[in-house]
Amino acid sequence: MGFKSKLGVGVMTGVLGLSLIGGGTYAAFNDVEEVSNTFAAGTLDLAVDEAETFQFDISNLKPGDYFEKTIVLENKGSLDINKILTQVSADGWKNEDLLGLEDKFGEKAKNDMNDFLSQFKVFINGSNNGISLNTLVNHNNPEDITGSGNDVGLKAKDSMSYDVKIKFVNDNSTFDGSRYHKQNKFQGEGATLDFDFEATQMGGDDRSNDGNAQ
Secondary structure (H helix, E strand, C coil), X not given: CCHHHHHHHHHHHHHHHHHHHHCCCCCXXXXXXXXXXXXXXXXXXXXXXXXXXXXXXXXXXXXXXXXEEEEEXXXXXXXXXXXXXXXXXXXXXXCCCCCCHHHHHHHHHCCCHHXXXXXXXXXXXXXXXXXXXXXXXCCCCCEECCCCCCCCCECCCCEEEEEEEEEECXXXXXXXXXXXXXXXXXXXXXXXXXXXXXXXXXXXXXCCCCCCCC
């Protein structure tokens, strides 16, 4: 028998041996361990409490008038909130020109929604420097009202107040050569404001050691 034939027989014998081992009887002793793991996502739930106190339904305003409203924001979820972002939008405005000022003063008496909104200043959370409502509405980036940076803005199950004061500014300036005040062009006008609040989560953490015995 040549070298190649001997090699072939050796391979066949090895295969037969594996077959016999595979068909044998298992040992009687046995031990089975099972480890159960739970993965569950937390909840991020920003609730607007007592929303009715934040409804603006105020009419017949005159320059110099102001009103204050408070809304309670509550974190009803299981996760801490990093930031609460707010953005203001407005719609529903239309030009009234009740006094016919456009006929009297032309382009100087014309206005749009931005002009109307610029007549109101917004003071947030007790600030002394009001922000023009026009600026607030047209601001593209939502404002963080928690000022938390990378820290916790509102802990789970905690709440915070969001205070807003809106003042109709008083401008005594008049049209050139006239006794008509420029603010007369806003008489009878109004708009609807929407305050949107968005909660963001905290950054991810290494949770590898959660549940380990101490």
